[in-house]
Amino acid sequence: MLTPKVIKRLLDTFAGLEPEGAAEARLRLSVLTGREGEVVGAVARGLSNAEIGRELAMGEGTVKAHVSRALAKLGLSNRVQMALLVRDAGKR
Structure with a gap:
């Protein structure tokens, strides 16, 4: 068991820390244009190209x-890697 004082100290120490690699992941994502970033975010949420197109009002070919x-x-080879990079960056 921990005393309330120790719990508060632990929370104060670790609450503001970001996951390891988050800054690097955000830096990698910063090379994208705004629209590319929107599409990447939608991919990270598991949307298909057709769903992304409907959500962002663009054709499926444009999404592709x-x-x-x-x-x-980003130097990636698939959508799963893309989604993991977004997760690592702490973005939704």
């Missing part, structure tokens, strides 16, 4: 182009 450009810019 944004996904492909984002993968290339």
Whole structure:
């Protein structure tokens, strides 16, 4: 058991810390344009290209182009890696 004083100290110490690698992940994502970032965020939420197109009011071909450009810019090979990078950055 921990005393309330010790619990408060632990919370104060660790509450403000961000996950390891979050800053690096955010830096990697910063190379994306605003629209690419929106598409990447939607991919990270598990949306399909068709769903992303409907949500962001763009054609499915345009979504595919944004996904492909984002993968290339980020040096990734698939959507799962993209979603993990967004998670690592602490973004939703």
